Amino acid sequence: MSGSKHRPTLQERRARKAAARFYAVQALFQMEASDVPIGEITRQFETHRIGAETETETWVEADLAHFRRLIETVVERQAAIDQLTDRALVAKWKIDRIDPTLRALFRAAGGELLGTETPARVVISEFVDITRAFFPEGREINFVNAVLDHMAREARAGEF
16 A cells, blocks of 8 residues: 555454464563563563464564553553453352462453453453364363453442
């Protein structure tokens, strides 16, 4: 296109937000698995992953503002998000006892519930879809759906 900038369609904007959520889960997982500060991990994602192309793979574009907002909210409100998650888990399971990928997913979802205006049902649906990507055998999907539903009903009671 000569000089005119392509305006993303609604479908493209939704896909970029979905990618931002997926990358946020990965970044939060990486933050916990390594001792690299989240600011450095965020820079690595923005520089070397999001939208990057190599000979063997292409990383999809993402809504960078949404990616950053999720990460910032989780970092700023991690204790509140973890407490929200703990209350949603079965009493004998605390967030520090669950799979690290699920922990990152619950934190990213909690960040979106507490830090954005995205409707709660959309947050639940999007993060259940991400669960399918990380756990294709599917056992975790119902668990994640139930925990996120509980979190959303507490964080956004007015929407239910």
